[in-house]
Amino acid sequence: MNLVEGVLAGERLALARLITQVENGSPEGRDALNRLFSYTGRAHLIGVTGSPGTGKSSLVNQLARAYRHPMDGRQPVKVAVVAIDPSSPFTGGALLGDRVRMRDLAGDPGVFVRSMASRGALGGLSRSTAAVVQVLDAAGFDKIFIETVGAGQSEVDIARLAHTTLVVEAPGLGDDIQAIKAGILEIADILIVNKADRPGVENTERALRSMLELAHPEQMQMGSCGRGGHGNKPRTGTLPALEDQIWIPPVLRTVAMQGSGTQEVLAAIERHAAHLRETGEWQARERERLESDLNNLLQAILVARWREGVSDAELQDIVSRLQDRDLSPYQAAEQLLDLAESPNKV
Template sequence: MTTLAEEVLAGSRLALARLLTLIENEDPQGEAALDRLFPHSGRAHWIGVTGSPGAGKSSLVNRLAQAFRRPADGSPPRTVAIVAVDPSSPFTGGALLGDRVRMRDLSGDPGVFIRSMASRGALGGLARTTPAVVQALDSAGFDIILIETVGAGQSEVEIARLAHTVLVVEAPGMGDDIQAIKAGILEIADILVLNKADLPGAENALRTLRAMLELGRPPHEETAESLPVVWRPPLVPTIATQNEGIAELLGHIQAHAAYLRQSGGWQVRDRSRLQTQLEELLQTALLKRWRSSLPEGQYQQILTDLQARRISPYQALHSLLGEPPLPQSIQRGSTALFNA
């Protein structure tokens, strides 16, 4: 009988949708299918699109997908998968999954596959199963995978550990110069995009962002192939709703992919991503195994003692790990230092 993985490799979109649902639900069948599919992954270009809420990420992803499907230079069209992560409600747990509303232009195109995901409470702009979902789409043979993150703000940097190319999308009127300096998210940008560049304040925003890039620009060095050792993020103004600046942005994305492949950065990012994924899986599995090894009721008793202030969090940790408490001399020294 044909397995789910074989159906995905044969191009069945129904089988792919079923697999992604299994992965999101962390079903063992999804894990088994991923094991079969993993040797077929590693060929797609993973592009992360992140930025503040309201910056126009969904509209930009829509235009980029169209540009990959209908290249202006006459090159063959690329197949595109889109993973759009939406925030989950902290009260109901539900998510709107409304990004497809802005991507209606892509409906009916057999070369485009769109998957919406709820963050399910995960921080950092992605869902916990997003890496596995993207890996499945890579194995299914898509050339380009666009990953749109939750619009979380200044610390949404998980995408930098996942994607080959990271687009950080800003818009005029999102804050003053100090706000731009505070936004550590700019540091993860391979390409910085100022969308909605037709709005008032766009020129000031461009000057501020350009100054930020100049401050963080490394010394120019060359390799034997005359490639920059460190990629210099370009700043690209766009108006996604009017399809302006998209061709220039697409050129920078392709240039960054070429840079990564020729400089060895592609392999470095791939190894780093796999290491991060492995360590996260290890943490989850080891925590689950450790919890199951505890005597019944011990964890709850530790929490009760902790809440009653009979023990400190560090003492609770040592107790749960079966480690001896700190020597009394160290505790007395810490108390004396605190009192001083």
């Protein structure tokens, strides 16, 4: 049985080996992605981002456990976690801090945790994250959590990959509106104030709500706060009419180390997924995600093909002329493109 057949059959060893192939960009990995693509498109992708130290890993750990042991009588679902760790400056590999914090998920056949090195990629994501998520989707995982490095402003990349994005904040980490300054509040579908047992939680929550009111004044006054009613507290009623297509992120408190607030976050995630499907936004986000993946692949393939047509000596000559200010960056790029496309190349 090959790796693709093993993944489709639910074999964890085959899944781990194939993900390694995909991360390394091997021809076998690319062939497997081609064969698995028709089996994808069923998983709910949940991004988890926020500043370092907010407790993202602990929260994901609790959410995964809650999905595996539901309290409302629903059937357990299969959960995968892709935790993007900072790269080691010595080996280039992941530091595996998330694996340590998620040890209590070990042994559950319905949970798969994979740590990946960011390998210097901006945006809080590894360059191969989307491909790894595709493999997990084909393997039949219902919920796939993608936890980012926590690098700051460039983390908006997670919004291009996930259907639902959780932005996690915590009191006592400095400026209460650091999330807004970092530019990640705008990508949040659900805002979470973790470590809510710490002093200053009211100030952090108040700052987040104030920014939401500035962004959505009419909806906040009408009480349509993420289907949440007045004060952004989730309500348990039916979904609003189809014409109410604006989702206002609810602000929820959690204490992940104690499991407090986990059920409220789960309810908000499911409510957001229902909203996306009800309004047609699910299909729109899926299309945007696939287009973004396609653009990234095109860039990588085109750069690789261009590099094959330019020698190291030619490249270094252009760089030297650029350094000497004989060429502008735009002129240098044009000359490098001309070199790669030259019909005199053998």
